[in-house]
Amino acid sequence: MQTYIPFNKPSLIGNEIKYIRDAVRLGQLAGDGGYTKKCQETINRLAGSHKSLITHSCTAALEMAAILCDLGPGDEVIMPSFTFVSTANAVVLRGATPVFADIDCKTLNIDPDEVRKCVTPRTKAIFAVHYAGFPADMDRLREIATEHDLLLVEDAAQALGSTYKGRPAGSLGDMAAFSFHETKNIISGEGGALTINREDLFERAEIIREKGTNRSKFFRGQVDKYTWVDIGSSYLPGELIAAYLYAQLEMETAIRTRRISVFDAYMEAFEPCAKSGQVTLPQVPPYCTGNGHMFYLLMKDVKVRTDFIQDMKSRGIITPFHYVPLHSAPAGQRYGRTPGKMSVTDRISKTLVRLPMYFDLGSDTETVISTTLDILGAN
Ligand SMILES: Cc1ncc(COP(=O)(O)O)c(C=O)c1O
Structure with missing residues (x-):
């Protein structure tokens, strides 16, 4: 199937x-x-x-x-x-x-x-x-x-x-x-x-x-x-x-615990790719605990990310990017003000990709991991 x-x-x-x-x-x-x-x-x-x-x-x-x-x-x-x-x-x-x-x-x-x-x-x-x-x-x-x-x-x-x-x-x-x-x-x-x-x-x-x-x-x-x-x-x-x-x-506790276990599994699996500089992993500030809401990877550039999303999709796994920065959106330009440089925002929005994350992900976590590693050439 x-x-x-x-x-x-x-x-x-x-x-x-x-x-x-x-x-x-x-x-x-x-x-x-x-x-x-x-x-x-x-x-x-x-x-x-x-x-x-x-x-x-x-x-x-x-x-x-x-x-x-x-x-x-x-x-x-x-x-x-x-x-x-x-x-x-x-x-x-x-x-x-x-x-x-x-x-x-x-x-x-x-x-x-x-x-x-x-x-x-x-x-x-x-x-x-x-x-x-x-x-x-x-x-x-x-x-x-x-x-x-x-x-x-x-x-x-x-x-x-x-x-x-x-x-x-x-x-x-x-x-x-x-x-x-x-x-x-x-x-x-x-x-x-x-x-x-x-x-x-x-x-x-x-x-x-x-x-x-x-x-x-x-x-x-x-x-x-x-x-x-x-x-x-x-x-x-x-x-x-x-x-x-x-x-x-x-x-809430059961939901959070389950999602954090998926987050931790992703972190562990992609650690070697982060070490080799292929991707950047989320960096959890020492003063925070998370709730397993989201797991993202930062790719090298927009082309690597676009190809990754496409490859994952062709193998049946949906991995969306995230926000288009508001300062560059038509309404953001009409209604907002952007006094400084937005270099981090611009870079992150071009390179971030989110992996599947939900309560019932279960053993599909392993499929997401192995397919990701395969596409990154790390398997
Ligand atoms: C940071 C942030 N603020 C606000 C919202 C809006 O939430 P809602 O769909 O419940 O109105 C979202 C939705 O994803 C969000 O990510």
């Missing part, structure tokens, strides 16, 4: 269907019911956050964060260009300007030295992405944020379960946005969460998620009717999504 190993496969791990049936039986399909609360309590525990609100996507959580930062025309937000469009869109939707800073060539996360060079009197926040699930250097970013009175937001889309100096991703910034899209570790099809670590933002966050109303206060019996009090949108997922998500969150 012809091999086919996709890049990602959504998982059904434990109680997803049982909890969805239960949510139907309970009779509340709109959001903010029992499963939403259970998800939020679990996220608070996993992310070490004071308050979390689940959303229909990480994109929604980032948009909420941008509103909570009070961004408006003239304001600037420093972020990497090597990220998904949602990091920048959230800022642009408020009329503010994303300012793109280069990444560190070892971690592929935003480089604090480059961030420092991008600060102007108009800077209002830093949006740091935890690429491949490995947290950015948050202590150094916090130093800059404190010095210039900036908000610090984690785009932790890929990072649930990872740690930085012993502290969980999601507890490191003023706010953090997570994704539960089907390509992530913990999934609900589409899904996300915002964790909020500043008490002065808790109440407004609830209002923004509920279309700008104080509906959450009303349901807690704190006001006797609810009304429109602020800007907002419909960022709340329904209970069916929350039920699926809760079943996955319950299994």
Whole structure:
């Protein structure tokens, strides 16, 4: 039989269907019911956050964060260009300007030295992405944020379960946005969460998620009717999504452990190719633990990478590249500002390739490894 190993496969791990049936039986399909609360309590525990609100996507959580930062025309937000469009869109939707800073060539996360060079009197926040699930250097970013009175937001889309100096991703910034899209570790099809670590933002966050109303206060019996009090949108997922998500969150340790074992197997198998200079492996900073979200290789140049992707595909294994840098995208040029050189971003985006990584990869891990080694001529 012809091999086919996709890049990602959504998982059904434990109680997803049982909890969805239960949510139907309970009779509340709109959001903010029992499963939403259970998800939020679990996220608070996993992310070490004071308050979390689940959303229909990480994109929604980032948009909420941008509103909570009070961004408006003239304001600037420093972020990497090597990220998904949602990091920048959230800022642009408020009329503010994303300012793109280069990444560190070892971690592929935003480089604090480059961030420092991008600060102007108009800077209002830093949006740091935890690429491949490995947290950015948050202590150094916090130093800059404190010095210039900036908000610090984690785009932790890929990072649930990872740690930085012993502290969980999601507890490191003023706010953090997570994704539960089907390509992530913990999934609900589409899904996300915002964790909020500043008490002065808790109440407004609830209002923004509920279309700008104080509906959450009303349901807690704190006001006797609810009304429109602020800007907002419909960022709340329904209970069916929350039920699926809760079943996955319950299994977070098992999911993370399984994915880390694939990550470790890839690292060990490709070590000789790294030693011979054929590829570069992910470099895990000593102060971080990852969550096995992603495994990537850096190839010598764009041609080697294109040929590799093609060869893998011809043998039935899907190995995509990743972000097209936002500073070079049409909307990035229209809405963003790029004060410095983006040489690391440009090089990484041309040479990075991702290998299959999902909960049920199982013995196909060996097929990916042997085929990769074969194509690299290292078998
Ligand atoms: C860094 C980053 N931020 C934001 C997102 C958006 O997540 P979602 O699809 O849940 O909106 C992604 C999605 O892959 C991402 O990688």
